[in-house]
Amino acid sequence: MKDDIEKIAQPEKITLPQMLDFYPLEDEKNTRISQFFQNLKMGHLTTTKCKSCRSVLWPPRVVCSNCMSDDLEWVNLGTEGELYAFTEMKAGAPLGFEKDLPFCIGLVKIGGLLLSSRIDGVRYEDLKIGQKVQLKVVELENDGRVFYRFKV
Ligand SMILES: [Zn+2]
16 A cells, blocks of 8 residues: 555745636636637737627626626727726735735726726836826736736
8 A cells, every 4th residue: 555655756946826816717618708818818908798788897797797688799998098096005915926016006997997907117106197008918927827907
């Protein structure tokens, strides 16, 4: 019995994940909104819009949260938003992002929606309400997953 136990080397260093996300959620096998991530990889920030009641839904959904229709279409939100509110994160960053502290986060008005996001390329002191911000697509180097931020 003792001979059946496989011995493996203990890693010298354990690298924490960039995001606290243990599942490949962007894959179409794992999510019905994989189109969102495919669009983002092409540089397009998109969401779903209900063909029945015309509601623009955020985050992207497979069923309309307003009228329960599943007849949805993808719409492009564009690449330029407007800063609605902002703050600076100085502590308590998500796992793997501690080295980025301090960084700016904000609410961005885009396509009639308010999205929360990191705001890159600017210091907190230089941000202004109403300032234009541009879409920034970020890819995790470990596995190619993408997400969005905005930049000044
Ligand atoms: Zn609807």
